[in-house]
Each structure stands twice: as structure tokens, then as C-alpha cells.
Amino acid sequence: MKPAAFAVAGALTIASLTSVQTALALGKPTAGPTSKSSPRPTVTKSVTKSVTVTPTPKATRTSPTPAPRPSVTCNPDLGVPSLNAEPWAQKRLDFTRAWKLTRGKGVTVAVVDSGVDATQRQLSGRVALVDVSNTIKRDCLGHGTAVAGIIGARDMRDRNMPFVGVAPEANLISVKFTNQMTTTGTDPHLAKAIREAADLKAKVINVSVQAPDSPALRAAVKYAQARDAVIVAAAGNVQGNGGAAAGAAYPAEYPGVISVGSLNEDGTVADSSNVTTRVSVAAPGKNLATTWPGGYAPAEEGTSFASAFVSGTVALVRAYHPDLDHQQVKQRIEATADGSVGTGSGAGMINPMLAVSALLPGEQHHSVSPAPAVPARPVQVAYRRPPDRRTRSVALTIAGVALAGAAVVVAGGVLIPMGRRRNWQPGSRAEASTKSDA
Numbered sequence: 001m002k003p004a005a006f007a008v009a010g011a012l013t014i015a016s017l018t019s020v021q022t023a024l025a026l027g028k029p030t031a032g033p034t035s036k037s038s039p040r041p042t043v044t045k046s047v048t049k050s051v052t053v054t055p056t057p058k059a060t061r062t063s064p065t066p067a068p069r070p071s072v073t074c075n076p077d078l079g080v081p082s083l084n085a086e087p088w089a090q091k092r093l094d095f096t097r098a099w100k101l102t103r104g105k106g107v108t109v110a111v112v113d114s115g116v117d118a119t120q121r122q123l124s125g126r127v128a129l130v131d132v133s134n135t136i137k138r139d140c141l142g143h144g145t146a147v148a149g150i151i152g153a154r155d156m157r158d159r160n161m162p163f164v165g166v167a168p169e170a171n172l173i174s175v176k177f178t179n180q181m182t183t184t185g186t187d188p189h190l191a192k193a194i195r196e197a198a199d200l201k202a203k204v205i206n207v208s209v210q211a212p213d214s215p216a217l218r219a220a221v222k223y224a225q226a227r228d229a230v231i232v233a234a235a236g237n238v239q240g241n242g243g244a245a246a247g248a249a250y251p252a253e254y255p256g257v258i259s260v261g262s263l264n265e266d267g268t269v270a271d272s273s274n275v276t277t278r279v280s281v282a283a284p285g286k287n288l289a290t291t292w293p294g295g296y297a298p299a300e301e302g303t304s305f306a307s308a309f310v311s312g313t314v315a316l317v318r319a320y321h322p323d324l325d326h327q328q329v330k331q332r333i334e335a336t337a338d339g340s341v342g343t344g345s346g347a348g349m350i351n352p353m354l355a356v357s358a359l360l361p362g363e364q365h366h367s368v369s370p371a372p373a374v375p376a377r378p379v380q381v382a383y384r385r386p387p388d389r390r391t392r393s394v395a396l397t398i399a400g401v402a403l404a405g406a407a408v409v410v411a412g413g414v415l416i417p418m419g420r421r422r423n424w425q426p427g428s429r430a431e432a433s434t435k436s437d438a
Contacts, residue, residue, distance in 0.1 A: 072179050074140035079292030086162040088265055089284035093309060095166050095316070095352035102356060104167025104315040106322075109151055109204040110197035112190070113144030116174035117293040120145060122153035122161065127172045130200070132192045133179060140179045142292050146300055147208050148172055149291025150308035151315070163289055163296070166312025166352065170319070173200055186212060191220035194231075194251075198224035203318050203326075205229050206311040208304035210236035210249035210274070221251050230318070230326040232258045232311040234303035235344070236274035249277045258314070258330050261344045262286060262306035268341060273303055275344030280330070281337045282345045283309035313352045320356050321363075328363065335360055 090096075116127045117139045127148060129137040139145045152172050153165035177193035190211055197205045205224055211217060224231055236249030252259035262273040262285020269275065270286045285306035287299050310333065317329055324332065336354035337347035 072135045072140060074136060074138050074179070076140055076142045076293045079142070079295030079297050081295050083161065083163050083289050083296050083298065087289040089288055089309065090162075090164065092265075092284060093166075093350065093352055095313065096164070097353045098316050098356045102316050102320040104152065104170035104312070104319045106171075107167070107204060107315045107318045108171040108173060108200070108202045109167070109206065109311055109315050110173045110175050110200065110202035111144055111148045111151065112175045112177060112193045112197055112205060112207045112209070113139075113147055114141040114178055115139035115144045115176035116148045116172070117142075117145040117291075118174075120149070120291050120293065120295075122156055122163070122165070122291055123148060123172075124154075126152060126154060127174050129174050129176070130196060131176045132196055133177050133189050135176075135179055137174070137176060139174075139176070139293055141181060142297070143181070143208070143304065144174060144176065145293050146290045146297055147206060147304060147308045148174065150288070150305055151206060151312040153291055163291075166309060167315035167319070170204075170312070170315040173197065173202060175200075186214045186216070188216065191216040194220040194224055198227045198229050201227075202229055204311050204314045205231045206307055207231060207233040207251055208302075208307050209251075210234060210277075210303075211251070213248075213250045213253070217250060218254060221254050221257065225256050225326060228326050230258065230314050230329050231256070232260060232307050232314060234307045235259050235261045235277040235279050237272045237302050237304075238274050247274075247276055249274055252277050256327065256330065258310060258333060259346070260303055260307040260310050261346060262301075262303045263341070263345065263349060267349065269344040270301070272301055273306075273344050279344055279346035280334055281310060281347050281350050282306065282341075283350050310350055313350050313355050316352060316356050324363070332358070332360060332363075 111127075115131070115136075115138055116123060116129065118124060118127045118129055123145070131137045149163075149165060151165055152167050152170045153163065155164045155168045157164065175193045175197045177189035178187060190207075190209060191214070194205060194207065194217075202224075221231060231251060231254075233252035234249065235252050236247075251257050258280045259278050261275070261277075261279040261282040262270040263282045264270050264286050265284075269282070273282075273285060283306035285303055286301045288301065288305050289296060289298050290300055290305065290308075291297070314329060314333060317332060318324070321329070321332070333350060333355055334347040336351050336358050337349060338351050339348040340346065341348060
């Protein structure tokens with residue numbers, strides 16, 4: 001029995017020594033000082049396992065501290081509560097005529113801007129919010145909310161709201177990149193926002209921004225175009241009207257981008273529109289009513305908002321002509337515009353109805369089916385011929401001559417026999433009476 005007793009005693013001794021070493025390694029108090037020369041390979045493994053289950057894991061201790069978000073004051077001026085009349089731009093473009101064919105359903109439009117107020121009543125539930133500025137998703141300027149409303153505000157005319165967006169069934173994504181109206185130099189968030197919009201599969205990207213040329217911005221535009229996104233950009237505003245000094249604005253100046261100038265109510269180029277930048281088409285850009293944080297803005301101005309009308313029209317075109325690529329869509333928008341009115345107007349005022357419905361040569365026409373209430377038939381260019389007054393006059397003259405000739409023939413058939421009976425002598429009333437008595 002002694003060997004067994006010695007074995008038990010030895011086991012207890014080894015166990016006690018091991019527990020003391022483990023306690024030392026974990027920092028628990030012991031009766032004696034810690035020996036620096038004690039071997040620790042096995043103890044190190046035990047400590048590693050213990051740390052992984054503690055409230056402060058090793059990965060957290062070694063990870064870098066995230067950069068703090070920039071402090072932002074977000075208190076935009078609130079808009080007026082409502083609008084009482086249909087805006088002139090809405091009447092002029094008459095884009096609701098195209099709604100018989102499409103309202104933009106299925107097309108995603110990205111608004112690369114200052115954010116969007118997703119609580120505005122005509123935008124509520126219509127906008128997905130993305131922020132690449134690393135601040136907050138809210139619109140702290142109001143600019144992005146105004147742009148988004150023109151593109152796709154909900155139709156609420158049945159509730160006495162006369163304002164509507166161009167493509168009210170398009171999917172809107174707000175890709176926020178700034179909290180400032182003006183920045184100095186290149187903003188790295190702008191290029192990042194365009195790439196983000198392309199990655200989110202936006203088929204229309206509205207960039208109501210005038211920026212300097214940069215390799216990053218140029219590469220971002222090419223990146224989006226390679227993914228078949230139509231980029232619509234503001235041609236910029238000139239100094240003295242809330243804009244910069246005259247000069248080429250980017251990304252509007254890049255190839256393949258639809259660059260937009262702004263027009264007055266009388267159809268002339270607005271003084272605030274930058275005519276130095278290449279312009280593809282123009283749209284209303286002065287005294288514009290649109291959505292705003294907390295309500296509405298009754299009188300905005302600038303190529304930013306002209307661009308929004310074009311982006312909404314592009315959404316209608318892409319919804320009705322899903323087979324067209326971004327270059328063909330750009331060509332269609334330009335080909336159906338109303339005609340240049342001078343430098344800075346490009347091909348002229350956009351024409352949403354023609355942009356959607358026109359049959360252009362060289363295109364493969366595989367448009368989506370119109371709404372069930374509209375008969376399925378080819379849509380022709382709406383063109384009203386002027387009245388042909390000359391043809392009408394000639395026809396009336398011929399008809400008059402024919403009637404006169406017929407009257408002569410009838411009269412001849414009656415009068416000639418009577419004349420023959422009298423040997424062409426005139427008769428008197430008395431003779432006629434005598435003959436009748438006889």
C-alpha cells in the first residue's frame with residue numbers, strides 16, 4: 001500500500017504547483033514573489049485561452065481607435081408650408097403627358113449632393129439614404145432635397161399639391177458627400193460618391209456640382225459610365241449669382257456626360273448659367289419651385305435644378321427604352337430637344353414627351369409595354385401640321401364652279417324647250433293667261 005500512498009501524494013504535490021504557476025501567470029495574488037526564471041511555454045497557452053473569453057479581447061486591445069466624426073451644424077432654413085400654383089417649369093415641360101407611357105418605374109436615380117430630407121412629405125418613403133462624408137445622412141443645406149424633389153417627388157395633386165416630380169415612380173438614392181455649399185480645392189468625397197452610386201446600380205446619376213478637374217473625379221466618371229450609368233451634371237453658375245468665376249465645370253465637361261444649362265421663363269439663357277462649360281441641353285433654371293426641408297422652396301435658381309429636370313427625363317427614357325445604353329440615351333435627349341437658342345443652350349430646352357415617344361433612326365425599338373389603359377401601338381413623334389389654307393381655297397373654288405355648272409345645265413334643260421315652243425319669241429302675261437284658259 002505504501003507505493004500507492006506515495007503516488008497519491010506525488011500527484012497532489014504536482015497539482016498544487018501547477019495551480020500556483022497558473023495563478024502567477026494570471027496576476028492572482030500568491031504567498032510568495034514571482035520568479036522571473038520560471039519556464040512559461042505551457043502557461044502562455046493557458047493565458048491566451050483565458051483572455052479570449054474575458055470582456056476585453058485581444059483583438060479589441062490591438063485594433064486602432066476609429067477616427068471621430070467631424071462636428072456638423074445641421075440646421076437648414078425651413079421651407080414654406082405649401083405651394084398654391086403649378087410651377088411654370090412644370091407647365092412648360094408638360095412632362096405629365098409622358099406618364100401615359102411611363103413614370104420611371106424600375107429605374108434607380110442617385111442624387112450625389114448634400115443629402116435629402118427623407119421626412120419631406122412628397123419624398124417620405126421615396127429615398128434611400130447613403131452618406132460617404134462620414135458625418136450624418138440628413139440634408140444640412142437643403143440643396144439635395146430641392147434637387148431630389150424635381151427628379152421624383154410623389155404625385156399629390158389629389159391632395160391639393162400642384163407640384164410633382166418628373167419621374168415619381170423612379171427609385172431615389174441620396175448619396176451625400178458634403179455639408180458645405182462651397183469648398184476649396186478638390187473634394188475627395190465627390191469622386192467616392194459617384195463610385196458609390198455606380199456600385200448601387202444607379203442608372204442615372206445627378207451631380208449638381210461644379211468642381212475642378214482631377215484624376216480621381218475623371219476616373220470615377222469613367223467607372224460609372226462603364227457600368228452603363230447616365231451622368232447628368234450642372235454646367236455651373238457664374239460669379240455674382242451664387243456661383244464661381246466663369247470657367248469649365250466638372251464633371252459636366254467630361255465626355256459622355258449630359259451637361260445642362262439653365263433657361264429663363266421666356267426661353268432665353270439665364271444670366272446665372274455658365275456658358276463656358278460645354279452644354280448638351282438646357283432646362284428651366286430660374287424662379288423654380290421645389291421641395292425643401294420642412295416644406296417647399298418657392299423660387300430657386302441655378303443649373304443645379306435645371307440638371308434635375310434632365311435627370312428626371314432620363315429616368316423616363318430609361319424606363320421606357322431599357323434596351324438603350326447610356327450613350328444612346330444621351331443622344332436621344334439631345335435629338336429630341338426643342339432647338340438651340342444660342343451659346344450655353346446646347347440642343348435647346350428638353351422635351352420629355354418627345355424624348356420618351358420619338359422613333360429615331362438607327363435605334364432598335366424594344367420599348368416596354370405601355371400601361372394597360374393605353375393601346376399597344378407604335379408611338380410616333382407628336383407633330384401637328386399647320387392648316388393648309390391654299391388647298392382649302394382651291395377645293396372650295398372647284399366645288400363652287402361645279403355647282404354653278406350644274407345649275408346652268410338644269411336651267412338649260414327647262415328653258416331651252418320653252419324657247420323652242422315660242423320660236424324664241426318673248427311671251428306676255430296676257431298670252432300666257434289666254435293659253436291657259438284655252
